[in-house]
Amino acid sequence: MRELSAKQIHEKIIAKEITATAVCEAALQRIHSTDSQVKAFLAVDEQGALAAAKAVDRKLAKNEPVGPLAGVPIALKDNLCTKGFPTTCASKILAGWKPPYQATVVERVRAADAVPVGKVNMDEFAMGSSCENSAFFPSNNPWNQECVSGGSSGGSAVAVASGMVPLALGSDTGGSIRQPASLCGIVGIKPTYGRVSRYGLIAYASSLDQIGPLAQSVEDAAMLLQVIAGCDQKDSTCTDMAVPNYTEQMQSGIKGLTIGLPQEYFSEGLDPEVKAAVEQAKQVLQDAGARLVEVTLPHTEYSLATYYLIATAEASSNLARYDGVQYGLRAEADNLIAMYKATRAQGFGAEVKRRIMLGTYALSAGYYDAYYKKALQVRTLIQRDFTEAFNKCDIILTPTSPTVAFRRGEKTEDPLAMYLSDIYTISANLTGLPGISIPCGFNSEGLPIGLQLIGKVFDEQMLLRTAQTYQSHTDWHTKRPILA
């Protein structure tokens, strides 16, 4: 089962070679046997998963039509609201909270007959790049369990990379899908802002957050993207543009395609082994018929600062609702203000508090113009950089992360070093552009390296086509970590 792709599982179920229930049981079995080593799951929904799988089998037995993901097990990041099932954002402040409603993406994967098996780990409120900020436990990298999974969608990446599920949903605010995908050696897509509904995604930074798929192959990721993409009346920032058929043009190759290489992404701070693997990937794509051109994104050096002002400002407001009044943790105290303080002091972890304070400061009277407003202006400049670069190329290629997976604890004392993990991914969030990370090799220690492609706005097809072409010429994505 572990060797099968989502597509293959689905096809076998449709062909009745195997039942959805058997697939589900195998996934649950795999979770039981492996998760103690990698700790991807916060909560496994055994009953719900089996019920969903049985429902698929019943439909098939009656020859009723089934959805495009029928019987495929899927893991959900724990910031996606699941009706009646705990959704914690890996935070103590939401421990035990059961949403009374379903996130749009959860509704859609359920409607597509996928089988959600549980909720997976993340950095608390999606703030982090290593999953070490989870209030419960860190997730481990399946390629080396002393290393981090990446984050914040660490649990999603680990669940897929460890072969527990073929598909997972994550969210990406500054690289939170692409970076853990890169560090775990799988595929992760951050769609264009507005391509996928955010309704039911617990907000970190509303103007940057986007939900996307994680999978072993580009094809599987495209299947999942197809199901979750598209207009939603409940999200005013979600576009009503028609969703193209993503798998249709995936095989048409990249002959004549121009790939832009931003010089700013290949300079200081880039691990030489990562650099070498990415250089090699460039060659593969060139050999497949693409033309390589140098492009420049001159405001790249400001992207990190810009991101940490905008994201934290929005977060300071988005996370204000965790006040102990209506739901979640409430610390008892003598008066209202004391209750607020105690609840938030006990409920939030250090990184979340750091970002709330940063964001509160950036929005404060007297500082707004110098920080938040300035950041919005720089965001526009960064957007302009990309518009100009895309006048010269169809797609941009960069490393996903400057390094491979690092040791647990290595960067926890140095927030700035941790923030630098997202240096290559955050621009796609600031600009809203779609990005994908695909495996492109391993370093000398056997840790995976990821390649990032950034596309034009709403041009996910081009990303998928290029990534698929690369995978058809390489076998990095077929490598699996060895777990007991």
Next chain:
Amino acid sequence: MSQDYEIVIGLEVHVELSTASKIFCGCPTTFGAEPNTQVCPVCLGLPGTLPVLNQQVLTFAIRAALACNCQIAQHTKFDRKNYFYPDLPKAYQISQYDMPLAEHGSISIDTTQGEKSIGITRVHLEEDAGKLVHQSQGGQIGTAASSLADYNRTGVPLIEIVSEPDLRSADEAYAYLTALKEILLYTKVSDCNMEEGSLRCDANISVRPRGQEALGTKAELKNMNSFKNIRDAIEYEAKRQIRVLEEGGKVEQETRLWDADKGTSHSMRSKEEAHDYRYFPEPDLPVVYLSEKMIADQQQQLPEMPQARRHRFQKEYGLSEYDAGVCTMSPAMAEYFEDAAKKAVSAKVSAKTVCNWITVELQGKLKADGKEISNSPIASGQMAELTRLIERGKISGKMGKDVFADMYVTGKDPEVIVQEKGLSQISNSDEILKMVAAIIAANPNPVAEYKSGKTQTIGFLVGQVMKASQGQANPKLVNQILRDCLDKNI
């Protein structure tokens, strides 16, 4: 008082729009439902939920802003106003900061010195907060053992109308609020019910020595729940500030709470304690473009405004200023009057008479019954018909009152009542002459008195004729014929 002071007042009025559903979700807005029965994940601000703008809210707000003669923005956006309070489930209110829906308006008020234009700085949209019930005697959050939150009101659409500091007295503030309320009622965007909290007002007040250009330090007054409260609170506050200055002190910038029971105010928070709301653009809602068509459509929806209508009623129907005011008190009243007046005029009856019957008899009865004109048991056409019967002399004014009382109870047409009761007035001169002759013959003493110059005796004689006719004789004719007979000595 050694110095003459000028009072400067600006008002911030919050008005609940009477849309069927809330501003960012589909929950109903009905007042008075069981606590927390009109809520959903969106208005409860549950994690992961997103707001979606109710288009009806936009049209109502545009209409209200146009009625206040504002310029409507081409595009407008929402911002978050961040503060912690248990009635605000997201810990931020979605409001508008630097790109409000409308700006630069004005409304005209009637003052003792005549008409005065009061500037409207801006009109912006926002969501209402919930309600807290504090479980303690004083009803204060600080001393309550516990507090209960009702989120039914959370997300009810509000417009905030901010005036320029153009008001110069508590009476002007009162006149402004009256005019604004009338406008909002006329445009049908709100029921403006202060008891239900559909209209709320905060006042910014400062004083300065007359002649000085620079504004004095202002205090913001809150917690006034009637127009009278507002007038009292402003008067109190102006006196307080003048006293502070007279005693050589300095007015502090602060927010004060009005205590209507004590008739005083006390400081709620100083400038230092003022909130920093950390406004920033609401990332969950895109910028809203207001098309010219959308604005034109609402312009077309605007009815004639109360002041204009008042002036027209004076001119067109010959009403006094007072009567015109009463007849335009509410759009329903104005429509009722005008409908009756038109019918009356076309029947050659004076609109003034109709007005009297409506404002005195009908209005008095409705008021006594706690009813609104919209629930009047007598239709406007029936009122016109009643006055026609009286002016034509078909019935006397006194009979009219009886007929009116009957109409009010039964809702029947006046003619039907007149017929049923046989009330029709005797206006036949021959018939009256016969009765007059009989009364003169039967009352030689009073007749003699009259003839000897005690002319007031005529009243007695008219009464006798009326009595003989069982009240149906036309009193005017009786009077006239009686006089003729006596004077000519027939």
